[in-house]
Amino acid sequence: MLQSQLFSKTSRQVSADEVSINAKLLIQAGFVDKQMAGAYSYLPLGYRVFKKIEQIIREEMNAIGGEEMIMTAMQPKELWEATGRWETDENIMYKCEDKNGPTVGLAWTHEEAVTVIAKRFISSYRDLPRYVYQLQTKFRNEPRAKSGIMRTREFIMKDLYSFHADEADLDKYYEVVKLAYLKIFARCGLEALVVEASGGAFTKNYSHEFQVITEAGEDYTVYCAACKYAQNREVAQGKVGEACPACAQAKLQEAKSSEVGNIFKLGTKFSESLKLYYTAKSGEQKPVIMASYGIGPGRIMGTIVEVHHDDAGMVWPPSVAPYKIHLLALASSETALSKADQAYSKLTAMGIEVLYDDRQESAGIKLKDADLIGLPWRVVVSAKTGDNFEIKARHQPTSQLLSYSELLNKFSVQ
RNA sequence: CGGGGUGUAGCGUAGUGGUUUAACGCGCGUGCUUUGGGAGCACGAGAUCGUGGGUUCAAAUCCCACCACCCCGACCA
Numbered sequence A: 001m002l003q004s005q006l007f008s009k010t011s012r013q014v015s016a017d018e019v020s021i022n023a024k025l026l027i028q029a030g031f032v033d034k035q036m037a038g039a040y041s042y043l044p045l046g047y048r049v050f051k052k053i054e055q056i057i058r059e060e061m062n063a064i065g066g067e068e069m070i071m072t073a074m075q076p077k078e079l080w081e082a083t084g085r086w087e088t089d090e091n092i093m094y095k096c097e098d099k100n101g102p103t104v105g106l107a108w109t110h111e112e113a114v115t116v117i118a119k120r121f122i123s124s125y126r127d128l129p130r131y132v133y134q135l136q137t138k139f140r141n142e143p144r145a146k147s148g149i150m151r152t153r154e155f156i157m158k159d160l161y162s163f164h165a166d167e168a169d170l171d172k173y174y175e176v177v178k179l180a181y182l183k184i185f186a187r188c189g190l191e192a193l194v195v196e197a198s199g200g201a202f203t204k205n206y207s208h209e210f211q212v213i214t215e216a217g218e219d220y221t222v223y224c225a226a227c228k229y230a231q232n233r234e235v236a237q238g239k240v241g242e243a244c245p246a247c248a249q250a251k252l253q254e255a256k257s258s259e260v261g262n263i264f265k266l267g268t269k270f271s272e273s274l275k276l277y278y279t280a281k282s283g284e285q286k287p288v289i290m291a292s293y294g295i296g297p298g299r300i301m302g303t304i305v306e307v308h309h310d311d312a313g314m315v316w317p318p319s320v321a322p323y324k325i326h327l328l329a330l331a332s333s334e335t336a337l338s339k340a341d342q343a344y345s346k347l348t349a350m351g352i353e354v355l356y357d358d359r360q361e362s363a364g365i366k367l368k369d370a371d372l373i374g375l376p377w378r379v380v381v382s383a384k385t386g387d388n389f390e391i392k393a394r395h396q397p398t399s400q401l402l403s404y405s406e407l408l409n410k411f412s413v414q
Numbered sequence B: 001c002g003g004g005g006u007g008u009a010g011c012g013u014a015g016u017g018g019u020u021u022a023a024c025g026c027g028c029g030u031g032c033u034u035u036g037g038g039a040g041c042a043c044g045a046g047a048u049c050g051u052g053g054g055u056u057c058a059a060a061u062c063c064c065a066c067c068a069c070c071c072c073g074a075c076c077a
Helices: A021-028 A044-063 A077-081 A111-119 A167-187 A269-273 A297-307 A334-349 A363-373 A404-412
Strands: A032-036 A039-042 A074-076 A094-098 A101-106 A130-139 A154-164 A193-197 A207-213 A219-223 A230-232 A253-267 A277-279 A285-287 A289-295 A325-329 A354-357 A377-381 A389-393 A399-402
Touching: A021 A032, A021 A297, A039 A044, A044 A130, A044 A154, A044 A167, A044 A297, A074 A077, A077 A101, A077 A111, A111 A154, A111 A269, A111 A289, A154 A167, A154 A297, A167 A207, A167 A253, A167 A289, A193 A219, A193 A253, A207 A219, A207 A230, A253 A269, A253 A297, A269 A289, A325 A334, A325 A363, A334 A354, A334 A377, A334 A404, A354 A363, A389 A404, A399 A404
Parallel strands: A193 A230, A325 A354, A325 A377
Antiparallel strands: A032 A039, A074 A101, A094 A101, A130 A154, A154 A289, A193 A207, A207 A253, A219 A230, A219 A253, A253 A289, A277 A285, A377 A389, A389 A399
């Protein structure tokens, strides 16, 4: 991609109103645009990151048998009345009026919708288990949108729903999903803790949250640094400072954290209220056992920025960086430019994602922008580099000079 | 939803002690010179001062209402 052609530009200043680091850096670098409180557009650079996160999630969901689909955002009032949530959760749902009154809601989760759809296809123990997921836009009338892209009113969520014949099968799959989730966060460059939390409205059992320790988080996690045992503050009440109940190797400590995913055993709450039953081997009619599993890719992206940045800008993990190499031409001489052009064409032809700063801007601007945008590798061509290319990793202070062939070789083997 | 704060050019801000042409920086346009840490000179374009009402000879500035945004709290399957 030629930077001179990029839709977005970096800006020198960002509003003093923006306090959260993720919003500041993502807006300043032109990755996102704020439409209103809690509603952000993802611009070309930011959307590339977003899609990479989505793809990682897809791969791991597919690997555990998930089938991707997509459900509607608009849903009828009757559907939500059947589970009582039209009234009990009315503060969180956006409701739309049509000629007949407030009959349509914008879905903020899809247990109801997926359960009703499942009724068409699940009727026997032979139809179980089933796993479906979607990456779909949710709407939540948050009482207070905040923290940049971390807590928004419109956001895309990956929600997986599993259907089982019995508790044992659910328990088994629940552990499989847990591992898949940890893989997803690790691939995104995040170390997530599996945190015990209360089951909320769905179940008496605990649920699990996936929390990344960061000052920017809204939650508090009590955890053991030795074995990663963790509970949220609500569950752990007053245990900070005590020895870890799991390994006894360290004392429990508390830190702010950001919730990047959570998983719930729903049991039969939805299958019973919406009448999703199956015929067991014995001929008996039984309610399907369900669970739901959520991840917010946008919140992952915001958390990555919070965890991976320095004073100069963002530092993207290679797995989710919008491009791998930021190629800078720091001179206007024909030879330097043609060298940079040549490297750009060649690397791009090799299938490597390169952002080429070919703009008529000063060296200072290009270097600052490269730090801000935070691609994993910076490659500089200038009068100083002679026939060579200066290469520098974003997270390291030092650079080295490589010949053209060494440069190509370095990225061909990666 | 309670408390606090802020709305002035594309962006960031000053001006709030009442006034005539609303100021500065960035960015943008034209020309020339510039390329290793946000270059220089010159000229130029760009603002219903959040919205509505009120007070006054006179309102960006004072008063009222509303809206939006930010922070703290409550909330967050």
